[in-house]
Amino acid sequence: MRKFIQICLVLAWSITLLGCQRSSPTGSPSAHSEMPLPGESIYNLESRWLDQSGREFQLRSLRGKAQVVAMIYGGCQGACPRIIEELRQVEKLISEKSSEEAGFVLVTMDPEVDSSERLSALARQYELGPRWRLLRGSQEETRELAAALGVKYKKISDTDFAHSNTITVLSSSGTVAHQKQDLGGVEKSVRALEEAVATKDLCCP
Amino acid sequence: MGTQVIETLLLLTLSLLGSGQDSSLVFIPGGEMTPFYSVGSQQVRVEPFLLEAYPVTNAQFLRFVLRNPKWRRSQVQRVFAEKNYLAHWTGDLSFPPELADRPVVNISWFAARAFGQSIDRRLPTQDEWELAAQASETSPQGSDDPDFRQRILTWYSRPTANVPIPVGSVFQNVYGVHDLHGLIWEWVEDYNTVLVTGDSRGDGELNRQMYCAAGVSGTLDPGDYAAYMRYGFRSSLGPNYTVKNLGFRCAADMAWKEER
Numbered sequence: 117m118r119k120f121i122q123i124c125l126v127l128a129w130s131i132t133l134l135g136c137q138r139s140s141p142t143g144s145p146s147a148h149s150e151m152p153l154p155g156e157s158i159y160n161l162e163s164r165w166l167d168q169s170g171r172e173f174q175l176r177s178l179r180g181k182a183q184v185v186a187m188i189y190g191g192c193q194g195a196c197p198r199i200i201e202e203l204r205q206v207e208k209l210i211s212e213k214s215s216e217e218a219g220f221v222l223v224t225m226d227p228e229v230d231s232s233e234r235l236s237a238l239a240r241q242y243e244l245g246p247r248w249r250l251l252r253g254s255q256e257e258t259r260e261l262a263a264a265l266g267v268k269y270k271k272i273s274d275t276d277f278a279h280s281n282t283i284t285v286l287s288s289s290g291t292v293a294h295q296k297q298d299l300g301g302v303e304k305s306v307r308a309l310e311e312a313v314a315t316k317d318l319c320c321p
Numbered sequence: 322m323g324t325q326v327i328e329t330l331l332l333l334t335l336s337l338l339g340s341g342q343d344s345s346l347v348f349i350p351g352g353e354m355t356p357f358y359s360v361g362s363q364q365v366r367v368e369p370f371l372l373e374a375y376p377v378t379n380a381q382f383l384r385f386v387l388r389n390p391k392w393r394r395s396q397v398q399r400v401f402a403e404k405n406y407l408a409h410w411t412g413d414l415s416f417p418p419e420l421a422d423r424p425v426v427n428i429s430w431f432a433a434r435a436f437g438q439s440i441d442r443r444l445p446t447q448d449e450w451e452l453a454a455q456a457s458e459t460s461p462q463g464s465d466d467p468d469f470r471q472r473i474l475t476w477y478s479r480p481t482a483n484v485p486i487p488v489g490s491v492f493q494n495v496y497g498v499h500d501l502h503g504l505i506w507e508w509v510e511d512y513n514t515v516l517v518t519g520d521s522r523g524d525g526e527l528n529r530q531m532y533c534a535a536g537v538s539g540t541l542d543p544g545d546y547a548a549y550m551r552y553g554f555r556s557s558l559g560p561n562y563t564v565k566n567l568g569f570r571c572a573a574d575m576a577w578k579e580e581r
Contacts, residue, residue, distance in 0.1 A: 155399035256443075263430060263513050263560035264400060270514040 153179075158264050159290035163257035165223075168239050168250040170232040175261075175290070178249070182293070182312035183219045183286040184305060187267045189226035190234050191275050198299050199281055200242050205302045206309060207247070214313040217288075220248045223261060225269045225277055227252045266295065285309050288316040331414060332387050335380060343381070343440050346371035346573055347497045352461075354452045357548040367452045371577055372445060373570040375488040375499050376424035376507060377436060379416050382407075385436050387414060392432055402429035405563045409484070422487045424505050424568040430560040433508045433569035444510040445572035447555070451548070454501040456494040463494070464545065473547045476503045481566045502547075508569040512555040 153159050159176040167173045184203055188196040203220050210218060222238075224230035230238075235250035244250070253261065262269060269279035285294040285308040293315075294308030351369035386392045393413040397406055408427045410416040430444075437443045445453070457463025464470065491503035501507075558564075 153398075157398075157400060160398045160400050259511065259513075260431075260434075260560075266513075266559065268513045268556075270511070 154289055154291055156292075157290035158261075158286065158292070161257075161260060161264060163253055163260060165251040165253045165257070166232050168232055168236040168248075173249065173251060178219060178221065178286075179290060180288055181217050181219045182288050182309055182316060183221050183290075184309060185221040185223065185265065185284045185286060186282065187223045187225050187262060187265070187269065187279065189224050189277055189279075190230045190238050191226065192277070195279070195281050195299065199283065200244075202283060202299060202302050202305070204242065204244070206305050207245075209302065209306045210309055210313075214310050215247070217313040217316065218247065218309055220244070221251060222248070223251045223253070223258065225258060225262065225267075225279060226271075227255060227258055265292075285312055287312045328387055328414065332384065335384050335387075344373040344375045344377065344570065346442075346577070347374045349449070349453050349496055349498075350461075352452065354448065354455070356448060356451060357545060357552055365448050367448050369575050370445070370449055371573040371575065372449070372453050372496075372498055373442075373572070374497060376505060376568050376570045377433075378422050378488055379410070379425045380421040382425040382428070382436065383414065383416070385439055389435065389439060392435060397432070399561065401431040401561055403561050403563055405565075406432065408563070409565070420484065422489075423485050424488050424500075426485060426505060426565055426568045427563040428508075428568055429563050430508050430512060430558070434510070436569075437571040440571070441577070442571035442573045444508055444569060447509040447511050447514060449572060450501075450507065450509045451551075453494070453496065453498055456496055456498070456501075458492055459495055461495055464548075470545070470547065473502045477547055477550055483565070485566065485568075505566050505568045506551070506554060506564070508567065509555065512558055513560070 153176070159179055161175055163175065165173040165175070184206055186199045186203060188199055200222065203222070207215065207218075207220060222235075224235060230252055232252060235252060238244075239248060239250055265282060265284050267280055267282045269277050272278050280297055281299050283296050283305055284292055285305055287293045293312040294305065296304055349370055349372050351367045353364045353366055355364050386394075390396055391398075394407045394410060395413050405427055406429060407425075409420065434444055455462060455464040457466055457469040460466065485505050488504065489499050491500040493499050494501060558567075
């Protein structure tokens with residue numbers, strides 16, 4: 117019986133909370149995160165990550181802002197510096213207003229080598245600001261996120277990977293808003309990101 | 322409450338019938354192999370591993386979704402499985418009884434992986450699967466035997482049956498693994514590994530060697546057209562795709578038995 121009362125109390129409490137959030141006029145991030153994720157959202161992945169400061173990180177905490185996502189590895193001499201550069205270009209080219217509603221995510225495909233410290237050094241090297249997250253997961257989780265993003269990669273030597281140069285724009289709820297497989301044409305990502313930010317304003321006032 | 326009773330009964334029935342039990346694992350000795358995508362005869366080393374003797378059946382998968390409601394047809398998120406997921410089932414927890422011992426198909430990579438994790442197993446890697454699949458009834462190197470190759474190709478050239486035949490009814494290879502050819506296509510862990518489109522230091526080579534100008538002749542073994550088809554098919558998949566003749570079986574590391 118006591119348990120039953122406890123459950124009732126919890127229920128009543130959650131209903132009160134929900135009520136508050138519905139009536140909140142500002143559309144705070146917490147109200148946003150209470151809504152169920154769309155089935156197509158990549159944030160349905162329950163994998164756990166570490167960011168460049170070594171903090172535990174779940175993908176769904178990216179929710180609420182549009183994100184530009186790419187996969188790289190620290191030891192990469194070829195395409196990865198260009199991928200990072202392209203994401204930096206996007207950050208520079210979007211309007212100031214949109215940039216507050218956008219984030220940038222780099223995920224290492226080489227978690228064995230790319231420790232949080234190495235990712236942190238990479239962030240410093242490229243002068244990546246506070247809107248950037250550099251993530252590292254387990255091999256399995258990395259494979260899983262790559263699959264969900266349509267990124268193909270393969271370790272081809274002790275130090276190198278062959279990989280696609282996929283740049284993905286995610287909506288504020290984690291669905292794929294835009295994707296391109298080749299480097300160059302940065303304005304497409306910029307436009308997609310601006311749109312993702314604008315759509316968010318429409319959907320979640 | 323009512324549904325819970327029904328689900329418990331279903332689980333009980335499944336265990337009484339002995340259907341839906343985990344498939345036995347077979348030892349695969351590993352070895353050096355030359356993958357189909359290999360550039361310049363580069364060999365890869367496959368460590369010894371364990372592979373399930375049969376593809377996972379509908380009955381086994383039913384036991385999994387009973388225990389893991391989020392993988393039921395009506396509840397699975399679209400990012401994990403497209404809408405034809407388990408399309409051959411009649412409901413969340415039902416399929417025509419004759420399908421119990423047929424391989425489960427219409428299954429996504431995410432779902433296949435989740436099944437494996439639920440029993441402390443995993444999907445085989447592409448190299449592991451291909452190594453095991455080289456074996457014929459009599460030889461680990463069956464792929465060197467023109468007759469064996471021809472049989473595989475003949476199967477590939479037949480249109481897919483609407484319902485796959487029961488597991489264990491095609492052939493058993495020299496390791497004791499059944500139906501690696503002739504029944505269904507099977508998911509592998511790193512299906513998204515080759516046919517990379519970008520390049521890091523010109524590794525777009527991978528791409529060109531396999532699929533462009535030279536066609537099959539650019540790859541190591543022009544006779545192995547079946548392997549060409551498998552790699553091509555895998556690289557066309559996405560992780561939430563479901564295909565009516567694509568299923569899976571699980572693998573495990575050698576440490577698996579000692580841990581138990």
